[in-house]
Amino acid sequence: MSSTRIVAAALAAFLTGAWAVVQLRSDPETSLTDATAADAVPDQPSTTNRPVLTAAPENFGPVPELTDLDGWLQTDEDAFADVRGDVTILQFWTYSCYNCTNTIPHLQDIYAAHRDEGLEIIGVHAPEFEREKDPVGIQAAAERLGVTWPIALDTEKRNFRSWQGSRRFWPRTYVIDQNGDIRFDKIGEGKYAELEATVAYLLENGA
Amino acid sequence: MVALFAEGLTTSAFPCSLVLAVPGMAVAVASRRSSAVAGAGFLIGLLASSWLRFAGIIGVWPSLLTGTTVLLAAIPMIRQETGPAGLVGLASASAGAATASLWRPCVGVEFGQVLTHMETSGLRGVAELAIYLLGVMAPVIASIAALNALPGRWLERSESALRIAGGIVLGIVAIATLMGAHERIIDELFRRSSF
Numbered sequence: 001m002s003s004t005r006i007v008a009a010a011l012a013a014f015l016t017g018a019w020a021v022v023q024l025r026s027d028p029e030t031s032l033t034d035a036t037a038a039d040a041v042p043d044q045p046s047t048t049n050r051p052v053l054t055a056a057p058e059n060f061g062p063v064p065e066l067t068d069l070d071g072w073l074q075t076d077e078d079a080f081a082d083v084r085g086d087v088t089i090l091q092f093w094t095y096s097c098y099n100c101t102n103t104i105p106h107l108q109d110i111y112a113a114h115r116d117e118g119l120e121i122i123g124v125h126a127p128e129f130e131r132e133k134d135p136v137g138i139q140a141a142a143e144r145l146g147v148t149w150p151i152a153l154d155t156e157k158r159n160f161r162s163w164q165g166s167r168r169f170w171p172r173t174y175v176i177d178q179n180g181d182i183r184f185d186k187i188g189e190g191k192y193a194e195l196e197a198t199v200a201y202l203l204e205n206g207a
Numbered sequence: 208m209v210a211l212f213a214e215g216l217t218t219s220a221f222p223c224s225l226v227l228a229v230p231g232m233a234v235a236v237a238s239r240r241s242s243a244v245a246g247a248g249f250l251i252g253l254l255a256s257s258w259l260r261f262a263g264i265i266g267v268w269p270s271l272l273t274g275t276t277v278l279l280a281a282i283p284m285i286r287q288e289t290g291p292a293g294l295v296g297l298a299s300a301s302a303g304a305a306t307a308s309l310w311r312p313c314v315g316v317e318f319g320q321v322l323t324h325m326e327t328s329g330l331r332g333v334a335e336l337a338i339y340l341l342g343v344m345a346p347v348i349a350s351i352a353a354l355n356a357l358p359g360r361w362l363e364r365s366e367s368a369l370r371i372a373g374g375i376v377l378g379i380v381a382i383a384t385l386m387g388a389h390e391r392i393i394d395e396l397f398r399r400s401s402f
Contacts, residue, residue, distance in 0.1 A: 096397055098221070099314045128311065129394040167263045169314050169322060188319015 079150035095141035121149035126160035177207035215342020222396035237373025252303025268308035274385035276305035
């Protein structure tokens, strides 16, 4: 049998096995798509038909502190202390990260829809590369991308590490409730409708 | 599942995936006579190590360990005519496992969902990661298959050159990792590709 056939056969077996595992193990209780009531909302947020949660979002426990920051942009004070008690979206991001910048228009939409109701957003900038550490570059990128909310500078990534443990990714988006508990935790892009529904639920019903 | 594979395939051209594609291709080329074994070994090592990392079981390998493993893995590949059978597969799996440490994945909608739940999703998470990785590595797998389909006489003539070329690429990856330059190379790729 030629190497090509061996590669093709191995690939076919690999794909079939992976497909079988995914199919066999997707029971309703553990399925990623059915895990919470929040997933019932549509994938894309709509400005005319806002998504609604029918049950309280999962509580992931108290939020850690933001410590040893290297400064703030777009605010004169410690914005994290300032938003305590408010519903807050906190996102770890870095301006060269393609997936991070893809989330920004969605955050802008959600901010525009719920800012007057008390929503706050904090972007924690944790640079992936050396050149992303310069605050001037971060400010310029924020202006270019339309990031209007306060930016915490986590230049040495102390909080990026302490918040995310050994599973560290860009972007990572949290929603913090009025009691300081994490009520939404998402790695990467997507789930914007669930994000907005979580925010709306907390603003309307409290923690 | 199709969306997950497609997202992996889409990101295969991004700098975040070249970190996997370049060593993967080098391993297969360096192990020309056993490229199927080497490719499969690389994928299995990559899958296992990535899952352990993304599930939060292990952290990122130290650069010294990553670079040394890639460097040592290259040796049996370029000397495979004198080495024991099976060593190439083991070396390729080691190279794949080490390469996983260099990988900072692009986290799109589908893969982001997989990663969010990977700590608790068990075997399902492994399968989803495998599907995504197959998408990411699909161009490499296709290239290896295309290489193997070339006329036998050309391959025989080029075997030494291919093996040395693959070994050199692996050596560059290893030395760049050991010297801390790997990150700068990736940054440059990001900057130039404007992703």
